Amino acid sequence: MLPLARRPRRRTGGRVQHLGRALFVAPAALYMLAFYGYPLVKNLVMGFQEYTTRTFFTGEAPWVGLANYEQVMGSPIFGRSLVNTLLFTAGSILGQFTIGLALAVFFRRTFPGAGVLRSLLLMPWLIPLIVSGAVWKWILDQDNGALNRMLRATQLTDARPGWLTSTTLALAAVVMVNIWIGIPFNATILFGGLQDIPDELYEAAALDGATGWRAFRYVTWPLLRPVVNVVLVLGVVYTLKVLDIILGLTKGGPANATQTLATQAYQLSFVEFDFGQGAATGNLLILVSLLFAVLYLRLSRQREQG
C-alpha cells in the first residue's frame, strides 16, 4: 500500500470521487479490522484478564491488571524460554542465511542440471511441517535413528548422541531442523536479488582485477544489501513464532531445554487452559516481533528511496 500512497494525487475529483475511493478501500480495511485488528485487541485485553474455562460458560473474565504478566515473567521457566527463543532465532537465522546465500551465489552459475537442483532445493518448503517434524524425529532418534546409524557406519565414533533426549543437544537439533526448513526461503529470495545485479558490473570488476571473493565483497554484497535486510528481518519475525516444528520434535523438552515463548504460550493456553497467562506470554512475543516489524518497515522504506 505504500507505493500507492506515494503516487501524486490527481486533483480532478471532488467529494464523490473521494467516496468512490473510500469504497474501494473499505473491503480491505474491514477485512484487516475483522481478522487482524480484532484478534490483536482481544489478545491484548485477555492478557489483563483471568480468562479460564469458566469464562467460556459464564462470559465473565475478571480484570486482574498485571497479575498475568507478573506470574508469567516470575515463573522459573520464563528466563529459560526467553533465552531459548533468542538462541533459537539467532541460530536458525545464522544457519539459514549463510547456507541460503551460499546456495544462491552458487546457482548464479549456469551448469547442466542447475534448474533441477534449484527446484529440489524448494523441497523442505513443500512438505507440511507436521510431516517434516515426524520424519526428523525418526532421523534423530537415539537408538534407531538414521543419523546415529550413519555416524556408527563411519566408524569414527561409537557414541549415540541423544539428539532429542539430551538437554545440551536438543536445542541445537531443533535449530538444525529449522535451518533445513528455512534454507529455501533464504536461497530463493536472495537468488532473486542476485538476478537484479547486471552482469556488466562483474565484467567491469573483472577488468579491474576483482574476481572471486573480491567480486562478491565489492560488487555482490553492496548491491544485495537491501534484499539481505528484508530477508533477515522477515526471517527473524517468522522464526520467533515457530511452534509446530518444536512441538513435533520435542514438545519443548527434554526438561524444558527447547521451551520457547511460543511453546510456552501454547502450553499455558491450550494445555493448562489458562488463557490469560497464555495471552500475556503471546503479547510479549508480539512485542518482540513488533520491534523487528518496525525495523522491517524502515528498511523497506529506505530501500524504495535508495
Place this chain on the structure above:
Amino acid sequence: MTAPAAAPHRRSARLAPPPPSSDGTHERNTQMPTPRKRVRVRQVLAGACAVPLVLSACGGGSDAPSGGSSGAAAVTSLRVLDYYANEPDNTVVQQTVEACGTQIGVKIEREAVPGDKLIAKVLQQSSSKTLPDVLMLDNPDLQQIAASGALAPLDDFGLKADGYQQGVVDASTYEGKLYGLQPVTNTIALIYNKDILAEAGVSVPTTWDELEAASKKLTKGDRYGVAFSAINTFEGTWQFLPFMWSNGGEEKDIATQQTADALQLWVDLVKDGSASKSVVTWSQADVNDQFKAGKAAMMVNGPWQFPVLDSVAGLNYDVVPVPVPKAGMTSVAPLGGETWTVPQTGDKARQAAAAKVVACLNSDANQLALAKARQTVPTRTSLLGEFVAQNPKMKGFTDAVQTARSRTGQLGPDWPKAATKIYTAMQSAMTSGEAPLSALQQAQAG
C-alpha cells in the same frame, strides 16, 4: 414414537445442529415415516441458518423456549457429543447410545470428535450456548468443566454412584456433588512378553528390586528390558503415577522422599541401560511400538493397546499390576476412562431425558458389554467377578483397577498444574542429572 407426525418433524429439524449433522450418519435408524420430507425441511432450515449463524440463533436446541412446562413428551431427540471417533469404539458407542435412545424413546444425534479436539469444542459450545444434551468427558477434565458451571449435578435427576469404584466416583464429583457417571474404566499395568521372559528364565517382577533385576537381565543387543513413557506431557505424568502412588507419594506436595524414590527408580532404569534414554520422548503409542517390535521385553501400558498387540502374529503377552516398592505393598494405579455428563442447557425436559441416557449407559448390562467390547473394566465393583470370569485376559487390569485412584480426587481443577510439575521434575531428573528430590523441590516451587 407415538406422537403426532407433524410436531416431531418440525422439532427435530429445528434442533438439528447445522451443517455437520447432514452427513446422514444418524439418519440410519430414524423411525420417521417420511424421511425425505424431513430431510428437505432440514436443508431449508440449514440454509436459513447460514446467515444468522454468527448470532448463534440457529446454533442448537439449548436456547429454545423451554419445553419444560409441557412435559417430557416434547423431547424427541438428544444431541450427544463424545470423542470415540476411531473404530472399533465409534461403532460400539454409537450402537450402545442408540439402543439407550430407543429404550427412552428419543432419537440420538451423536457427534464424535478426535480426542484432542473435545475440550476446545466444549469450550466453544459453552460460550455459544450450544452444549449437547449428553456430553462425554475424559475423567480428569470433569472437575474443571464442572467448575466452569457448564454441567448439571446428576443428583438433580436422582442419579447416584452407589456401588461404584471409589476413585471413579471421586473423579466425577466436584464440591460434593456428582456430575458424571462412568460406565467403564481402565488403567495401566505391566505388560510383558511371555516368550522373552521364559527364554531368559526371568520370572514376572512384582517389586521394584525384581523389576530392576529383571529389566537388566532382559536387556540384550538392541532389546531393552523395559519401556515406559516419560514424555513431557500429561501422558508421562500418568505413567509415573503408579510408581509415585504405590510408594506413598502425593500430588499435593511432590517434593517428598517417597516421590523422589519412585523417580530414582526410573532414573536408575535408564542409567543402567535397562530402558532407553529415548523414554523422555516416547508417547505410550511409541512405547507400544517398541514392545510390539520386540525391542522391549516389558512395558507399562494400557489395555487399549490390546487390538494392536493382538494383530502381531506370534506375540504372546500377559499383564500384571505395576510392581510395588516392597513385597506386600499395594499397587496404586491411576484410573482412566470417560464419564458421561448432562450439560446445563437450560431445558429441564431435555436434561431429564439426557440423564436417563446417562443412567442407561451405566446399566449393569451396558457396563459389562462396553467393558468387553472396549477392553476396559466395569466400574460397579459387584460386576468384577463376573467380568473376569468371562474375560480372563482382563484379569491383570481388573486387579489393578480395584485399588486405583483418580488423578483429580485430591486436587480437582488444580490437577493440570500439578501434572505439569510432575513431568517437569521427571524430565530434569532423567535428562540433566538433577537429583530427584531437588528436581521435585524446584518443580514444586515453580
